[in-house]
Amino acid sequence: MKGFEYYAPHSLEEALSLLDNWKEKAKVLAGGTDLIVQMKNGNARPAFIVDAKNIPELNRLELDDGKSLYIGAAVPLSKIITFPPVMERFGILYQACSIIGSMQLRNRGTVGGNICNAAPSADSAPPLLCLGAKAIVARLGGNRIVPLDTFFHGPGQTALASNELLVGIEVPAPPTHSSGCYLRHTPRQDMDIAVVGVASLLVFASQKNRCQEARIVLGAVASTPLRVPQAESILAGRVLTEEAIEEAAERAVEAARPISDMRGSAEYRKEIVKVLTKRTLKRAWETQSI
Numbered sequence: 342m343k344g345f346e347y348y349a350p351h352s353l354e355e356a357l358s359l360l361d362n363w364k365e366k367a368k369v370l371a372g373g374t375d376l377i378v379q380m381k382n383g384n385a386r387p388a389f390i391v392d393a394k395n396i397p398e399l400n401r402l403e404l405d406d407g408k409s410l411y412i413g414a415a416v417p418l419s420k421i422i423t424f425p426p427v428m429e430r431f432g433i434l435y436q437a438c439s440i441i442g443s444m445q446l447r448n449r450g451t452v453g454g455n456i457c458n459a460a461p462s463a464d465s466a467p468p469l470l471c472l473g474a475k476a477i478v479a480r481l482g483g484n485r486i487v488p489l490d491t492f493f494h495g496p497g498q499t500a501l502a503s504n505e506l507l508v509g510i511e512v513p514a515p516p517t518h519s520s521g522c523y524l525r526h527t528p529r530q531d532m533d534i535a536v537v538g539v540a541s542l543l544v545f546a547s548q549k550n551r552c553q554e555a556r557i558v559l560g561a562v563a564s565t566p567l568r569v570p571q572a573e574s575i576l577a578g579r580v581l582t583e584e585a586i587e588e589a590a591e592r593a594v595e596a597a598r599p600i601s602d603m604r605g606s607a608e609y610r611k612e613i614v615k616v617l618t619k620r621t622l623k624r625a626w627e628t629q630s631i
């Protein structure tokens with residue numbers, strides 16, 4: 342590994358000054374489960390490392406106003422999945438975060454690192470997009486809010502400038518009478534990344550089985566996580582049926598733009614999109630709370 346200087350600031354201000362000085366020569370370190378691997382294999386060669394783990398604002402995990410969830414960018418995944426409001430009210434996010442890596446990895450790795458690394462297969466991204474999450478981004482002199490649907494620019498590319506830091510993620514509470522499901526397919530059972538991931542969220546009208554709104558996001562089948570309005574519009578305003586779900590899954594397949602790689606061919610990925618879209622929609626339907 343190439344040599345680097347390591348800094349562990351205890352304030353946000355200090356971290357932002359360091360990033361402002363060094364810009365693209367610096368990298369933020371959260372859990373390091375992506376970054377250290379990339380540094381070891383030569384794909385990242387930062388001259389300066391700014392460790393985010395001691396910054397108070399990045400370690401906050403709270404349910405603000407009893408509604409929206411705030412996840413500090415340095416909060417480990419293991420803390421997120423044992424936070425009762427996440428388990429009870431943000432089930433779709435809980436499902437995704439609890440299958441990332443292993444217990445050891447979840448003790449270090451963060452949702453912040455998962456989205457800043459911007460792998461198309463990042464498991465937390467589809468549920469966060471389904472829930473309408475926003476990134477809170479800071480630079481010296483101010484903060485800005487970036488809706489997650491404009492955060493991902495391509496593999497390893499995000500809306501963050503080199504002097505900016507992700508402070509946290511704000512996740513609105515799921516709408517009343519909604520139900521969601523995240524599923525992924527991996528060739529190995531554990532410690533593997535998604536060949537395809539699908540998050541589906543259904544919002545029900547007060548009448549049983551009538552879908553008011555659908556949100557469907559695909560992972561690992563395009564250069565960024567992909568929301569599929571073509572599939573969502575099939576279900577919105579309709580009484581759910583097996584046929585409607587089948588049709589929505591077909592639309593999701595049409596929207597997917599997968600590549601072929603060692604984990605699976607593009608054709609195989611499209612087939613998995615169909616299976617997982619149907620499966621997530623059916624599970625969300627079966628668990629509706631009307």
Ligand SMILES: Cc1cc2nc3c(=O)[nH]c(=O)nc-3n(C[C@H](O)[C@H](O)[C@H](O)COP(=O)(O)OP(=O)(O)OC[C@H]3O[C@@H](n4cnc5c(N)ncnc54)[C@H](O)[C@@H]3O)c2cc1C
Pocket residue numbers: 368369370371372373374375376377378393414415440441442443446449450451452453454455456457458462463464465501505506507508532533534535
């Ligand atoms: C064995 C193994 C299994 C894995 N399994 C999975 C899996 O099942 N699913 C999955 O999605 N991923 C998986 N991963 C990838 C990785 O563990 C996750 O992406 C994890 O969430 C990354 O978080 P981290 O805190 O370790 O990020 P880090 O490695 O610390 O950072 C990742 C990137 O984000 C940047 N960054 C981090 N925090 C900030 C911030 N606050 N502001 C700006 N930039 C920041 C870093 O500079 C770096 O470029 C796996 C990795 C390994 C090694």
